[in-house]
Amino acid sequence: MRNYHSTDNQESIDINMTPLIDMVFILLIFFLVSASFTKLNSIDVNRPDSSVSDSHPAAKNVVVSIDQEGIIWLDKKPIDIRFVKSEIKTRAMQSEQLSVVINADNDVPTGRLIETLDQVRLAGVSNVAVATNKKS
Numbered sequence: 001m002r003n004y005h006s007t008d009n010q011e012s013i014d015i016n017m018t019p020l021i022d023m024v025f026i027l028l029i030f031f032l033v034s035a036s037f038t039k040l041n042s043i044d045v046n047r048p049d050s051s052v053s054d055s056h057p058a059a060k061n062v063v064v065s066i067d068q069e070g071i072i073w074l075d076k077k078p079i080d081i082r083f084v085k086s087e088i089k090t091r092a093m094q095s096e097q098l099s100v101v102i103n104a105d106n107d108v109p110t111g112r113l114i115e116t117l118d119q120v121r122l123a124g125v126s127n128v129a130v131a132t133n134k135k136s
Contacts, residue, residue: 062091063131064120065103070112081115088123103131 064084065073072079074087092098100120104113113130120128 062088062098062100063103064088064100064116066105066108066112066116068105068107070108072116081119084116084119085123088120088125092124097127098125099127099129100125101129101131 062074067073072081072084074084079087088098088100102113102116102120104116117128117130
């Protein structure tokens with residue numbers, strides 16, 4: 001039987017911290033990488049103000065964004081105006097009650113907004129809305 005309190009034959013009990021430090025670094029890297037991806041995928045749009053707000057819950061919403069440079073985004077990926085109709089038509093076939101929300105920047109020319117709206121309607125979707133900020 002060993003006596004751990006004796007001074008002549010004392011044993012030291014150490015905790016190996018290497019696995020714990022490795023786990024902390026792995027978690028730190030994970031959070032840094034995931035935080036940078038969410039920042040890269042966001043589309044900065046300054047929406048116009050409106051005093052009327054229409055908020056009907058739909059079965060499935062598709063968001064089409066137009067940034068201040070006029071670039072059209074679908075599912076946070078840039079898309080050419082020529083492919084908007086086919087992409088929306090494909091999604092409309094998969095869902096009976098498809099609703100499209102156009103999230104356009106305040107500085108986007110009206111022609112670009114109408115062109116995008118026409119492509120969505122030509123795809124067969126009649127439930128289309130333009131996102132706005134509520135006027136205070």
